[in-house]
Amino acid sequence: MMGYRVVAFMLLMAVSILAMFLDIVPVLVAAFLSAVIWDFFFIPPTMTLTVGTPEDGLLLLMYFIVALINTVLTSKIRKMEKEVKAKDEKAKSVKFYNTLFNSLSHELHTPITTIIGCADNLQGNAPSLSEKNKTELVSEISVAAIRLNQQVENLLNMSRLESGILQVKKDWCDINDLVYKVLQRLEPNLSKYRIAVEIPDQLPLFRLDFGLMEQVIYNLLINVTQHTPEDTLITIQVDSQRDRLILVVADNGSGFPKKEIDKVFDKFYKLKGYATSGTGLGLSIVKGFVEAHQGSVKLENLPVKGSKFTIEIRTEKSYVNRLKNE
């Protein structure tokens, strides 16, 4: 039979292992219980709580103290580890938000500074300004205000998404109407690009939120104009597959850097090395609005040249438009 002293070490080990995973209170209970169990079952005379020799009494006391110290120390170490981790995470997120606020602050302050500065000039130096200068200042105010308006629009859309107040109001949509409506709105931005629209003649109607989908296509096209040179070919393809709407926006530009392609949908992410203005919210709003429709969006580089966004949304469709015209 195993000596009862060896049992003490085995119990001690068990308590130590528990201390690595459990909180201090249950481990203290375990330390106390194991001391009692050792005494009751193993220290002669067994099956009693009495201790036969003073030597065994000393052993029992030492066992209890060691188990206690072990428990307290382990739990202290674990607590410290947790704190360090939390600190690290906080530092990381502080750094993330700093970058983000710097970028956002820049995006908002640039147009505001322009507007205030131009207005100051017009107010203070009005007599000494030439007519040409005045016209220029006014036009700067106008450009800056439009830019500011876009940024605010993006931020508002993002907060609509994040606050959870965004409601998808689905109604029957004519995809032709949707796509061309956006193209018409973007005419000034797209005038120097080549646009190809491929929509099947007999495409059914889909139930979607027209306003949100308009913003999705708008943001995708704006994104293309920000990252590709003029004269790039932009293709918009729409198709119906089983119970899904498939919408593709592709271009034959230079594609996305491989390292960054997974990050482009992240909030506030801006591609490195592009001087384009923007809050880095456009594509995350695309993702958010599509996901609000229970759909998905993916981005891939095309094998030869360019990139391709594919949106898939599962939604009801209606073929009433195929009925013979009365």
Next chain:
Amino acid sequence: MNNQTILVIDDEFQIRKLLTITLQSNNYKVVEAATGKQGVNIVSNHPPDLVLLDLGLPDESGHEVLRHLREWYTNPIIIVSVRSSEEDIAKALDNGANDYLVKTFRTGELLARVRSALRKPGSELNIPTATFRDLTIDFASRTVKKDDSIVKLTGTEYALLSILARNDGKVLTHQYLLNQVWGASHQNESQYLRVFIAHLRKKIETDPNRPQHIITESGIGYRFIGNAAVRERE
């Protein structure tokens, strides 16, 4: 032609100032109200030719002011609202607003809407023939011509076109159109509306994908644009 009075009901001083300057420099007389109550008072004492009404007022909601005004006031009311809710706008239009402007709007847009709302004579329905650029509609014989050649329309298509054209320049909500053309029992069958708008565009628009007459107002409805229509009276 001007010297018409416009009442601006908006709690934001800067917006009132902007609207006032814009309208005054285009020869309109402007009266301002900062609250709904003040606005309703002014309308009952000196009814203006047109009201620009902000939906977000401090004392009572613009919807209530609109409902209140529409109990007796028949001149045009244009809603000015912050971009956000298509539902809100549709509701205001269904409750008798003539048009809407979304902040941030451009002043050119504002003036165009005001002109269009003021242009309309009340007896529109009595005009037998109307010409809208390349499009001529003879309401008496129910015939439509595009560039002098007759366009064959089905009964529903004609009903839809005539109601849009009779409200030249005005946004008609999906609900309103479904109600007027298909009847109250078809309120939820907006897919027919989409299809018939598409059919109509193919027949009357030079490029159906770049419509010049029937404009989609996202999430709200459609607007017919006759633009500088030369109306012929018998």
